[in-house]
Amino acid sequence: MRILIIGGTRFMGPHVARKLAAEDHEVTVFHRGINAAKLPDSVVQIIGDRNNLRDFSREFEKLKPDVVLDMILLAESQAKELVEVMSPIPTRLVVVSSCDVYRNYNMLRGEELVSNPIEKITEDSPLREKLYPYRKEVRDENNILYNYDKIPVERIVMSNTDLPATVLRLPMVYGPGDYQHRFYGYIKRMIDDRPAIIIDENQAKWRITRGYVENCAGAICLAITDQKAADRIYNVGEPEALPEKKWIGKIAKKAGWAGKIIGLPRDQLPEHLREDLHWRYHLDIDTSRIRKELGFTEIISRDEALRLTIEWERNNPPQKVIVDSEYKAEDEACSGLIK
Numbered sequence: 001m002r003i004l005i006i007g008g009t010r011f012m013g014p015h016v017a018r019k020l021a022a023e024d025h026e027v028t029v030f031h032r033g034i035n036a037a038k039l040p041d042s043v044v045q046i047i048g049d050r051n052n053l054r055d056f057s058r059e060f061e062k063l064k065p066d067v068v069l070d071m072i073l074l075a076e077s078q079a080k081e082l083v084e085v086m087s088p089i090p091t092r093l094v095v096v097s098s099c100d101v102y103r104n105y106n107m108l109r110g111e112e113l114v115s116n117p118i119e120k121i122t123e124d125s126p127l128r129e130k131l132y133p134y135r136k137e138v139r140d141e142n143n144i145l146y147n148y149d150k151i152p153v154e155r156i157v158m159s160n161t162d163l164p165a166t167v168l169r170l171p172m173v174y175g176p177g178d179y180q181h182r183f184y185g186y187i188k189r190m191i192d193d194r195p196a197i198i199i200d201e202n203q204a205k206w207r208i209t210r211g212y213v214e215n216c217a218g219a220i221c222l223a224i225t226d227q228k229a230a231d232r233i234y235n236v237g238e239p240e241a242l243p244e245k246k247w248i249g250k251i252a253k254k255a256g257w258a259g260k261i262i263g264l265p266r267d268q269l270p271e272h273l274r275e276d277l278h279w280r281y282h283l284d285i286d287t288s289r290i291r292k293e294l295g296f297t298e299i300i301s302r303d304e305a306l307r308l309t310i311e312w313e314r315n316n317p318p319q320k321v322i323v324d325s326e327y328k329a330e331d332e333a334c335s336g337l338i339k
C-alpha cells in the first residue's frame, strides 16, 4: 500500500512509519523538519507545514496514497482543509483522535457536572457537550490549542461522503520519547529514594486507560492496513485501567523502589500536589471493539513497557526539576505516617 503520514516523526509516528515500512508498504511522511526521527531509507520525507496543506495538493495527487494517516489533526479548520485537499484522491483517511472527546473528561475537569460517571467508556458513550477544552488556559487565538478539539475534527472526517475514514481514540500514551514525561514525577521520587509518594486519596482510586507507544502505533498500523476499519471509530488502549495507586505500585516494583504510596485528603496535600479534578470520573476505556474487529493485541507486554519507560525517563529527564521545597512539603505532609 502507499501510505502518506501527516506527522510521523516525534513519538508514536516513527513506530508507525517503521512498522509499515518493514511490512513493505510505501511510506511518505509529511512534516516541518523540526522533529527528526531515525526512519528507514525507504521512507520518503516531504518537508512542509500543514498550515499550508493546499500548497502540496499536486504532490499528494501525484503520490496517490491508498491511505492518509493524519497524526496531528487538532482543529476543525485543519480537518476541513484535509478533506478538501484529499477529496480528489481515491484514498481513505485514518485520523488520530483522543479519549478526551468523552463527556467523562469534562466531568473530571469540573466543566460538565451533569450526569453520573460512566465506569467503562465505549465508542458510543456520550461526548463532551462543551467544546474547546483548553480555551481557558490558552487565551491566544493564534495558539493551536485555543481551537483544539477532536470532536469537530471527528465529525468532519466521518461525515464526509467523498472519503471513507477511520477514527482512533487514543488513551494516555506512555513510553520512550514521551515529551510530556508523564511517568517522571513518580520515577524521579523513586530514583531519589524518597520514603513516600503522596497522592490525593481520591486519585488513588482513579482509573485512566493508558497505552504503550509501540502498542498504540500497532493499533494505528492495523487501522491503516485493514479495510474493515473504514467508517469505524475505535478506542485504543490497554485492556485494564488500574487505579492510580496500583499503577504507581507497578512502576515501583519494576524500578525496585520500596517506599510507601500514601493517599491523603485534599486539604492535607502539599499545594504542588493539589489538582482541581473530580476524581470520581474515570477515563476507563473499553477497547474490545478494535480487538474483536481488527484483531488488535499488544505487541509489547505491560511489564516490558514499564521497564523500557523507566529506563528512558532515567536517561532523559525533563527540564523541569523538582525543587527541594516540594520534597520538604511532602515530608511534612506525611510525617508520622512513615515508620
Ligand SMILES: NC(=O)c1ccc[n+]([C@@H]2O[C@H](COP(=O)([O-])OP(=O)(O)OC[C@H]3O[C@@H](n4cnc5c(N)ncnc54)[C@H](OP(=O)(O)O)[C@@H]3O)[C@@H](O)[C@H]2O)c1
Binding pocket: 006, 007, 008, 009, 010, 011, 012, 013, 014, 030, 031, 032, 033, 034, 035, 036, 048, 049, 050, 051, 071, 072, 073, 074, 096, 097, 098, 099, 170, 171, 172, 173, 174
Ligand atoms: N500523547 C498522548 O498521550 C496522546 C493521547 C491522545 C491523543 N494523542 C494524539 O496523538 C497525536 C500526536 O501523536 P505523536 O506526537 O505521537 O505523533 P507523531 O506523528 O510522532 O509526531 C507529531 C508529528 O507532527 C509533525 N508536525 C507538527 N506540527 C506540524 C505542522 N504544522 N505541519 C506539519 N507537520 C507537523 C511533527 O514533525 P515536525 O515537528 O518536524 O513538523 C511530528 O512529525 C495528536 O493528534 C494527539 O492529539 C496523543
